[in-house]
Every structure is written in structure tokens, then in C-alpha cells.
Amino acid sequence: MLIDRNPExxxxxLDGEVCLFNPQSAVYLNLNSTGSIIxxxxxxxxxxxxxxxxxQARYAVNADIxxxxxxxxxxxxxxKGMLLQSQPA
Incomplete structure (x- = not known):
């Protein structure tokens, strides 16, 4: 499974964090620093x-966590419709 940003x-x-808005559903999501990195x-x-x-390569973090x-x-x-999933070609 591939994960991709929803182009909509x-x-x-803002201040190092990403804010997302889905205009189709009017859902707003404020990502913390980890979510922003993802x-x-x-x-x-x-x-x-x-x-x-x-x-894991970027940060010293336990694999399971x-x-x-x-x-x-x-x-x-x-x-929330912020990301989409697809199958590899």
C-alpha cells in the first residue's frame, strides 16, 4: 500500500507545524511536529x-513505538481524508 497526500x-x-484543511469536508487538522515531519x-x-x-533513520526511536x-x-x-492510499503500479 502506498500513502500519498490528498491533492485537494x-x-x-505555521511556527514549524503544518495545518491542513480539507475543503470537501470542512475538516481542519493541526499537526504536531511529528505529524508535520510525516x-x-x-x-x-x-x-x-x-x-x-x-x-527511524532520522530519529533515535524504538521501532515498535x-x-x-x-x-x-x-x-x-x-x-479525515487528508491522505489517500493506493496500490503500487
Whole structure:
């Protein structure tokens, strides 16, 4: 599964954090610093495992915690329409 930003989302960076707005559902989401990093890593469609590996390479974080937190963020962002998922070509 590939994770990608929804191209309809309006995003703005404020004080090092990313704010997202989905105009289709009128849902607003303010990302914390970790969520902002994940959003920025998703400039192109990325496999979930690759995203987790990139985060682990950048930060000294426990693998299980990194996976759990990333999966939680991605799940919530998918639910709110901020991210999309697709199958690799």
C-alpha cells in the first residue's frame, strides 16, 4: 500500500507545524511536529514501511513505538481524508 497526500488538501506551515484543511469536508487538522515531519516526507507516494524506515533513520526511536505512532497518524489522516492510499503500479 502506498500513502500519498490528498491533492485537494490546503496545507500551510505555521511556527514549524503544518495545518491542513480539507475543503470537501470542512475538516481542519493541526499537526504536531511529528505529524508535520510525516506530512513533509509524503511529497510523493510512499509505502508505509518505507515511511517508517525513514523516520527511524532520522530519529533515535524504538521501532515498535515508531510503527505504532506512524500507523496511528496515517489511519487518522486517511479517515479525515487528508491522505489517500493506493496500490503500487
Amino acid at each position: 488538501i490546503c496545507a500551510a506551515e 506530512w513533509n516526507l509524503l511529497e510523493a507516494p510512499t509505502a508505509l514501511d518505507e515511511l517508517i524506515s525513514n523516520l 515508531c510503527r505504532s505512532e506512524t500507523e496511528s497518524f496515517v489511519s487518522e489522516a486517511l479517515e
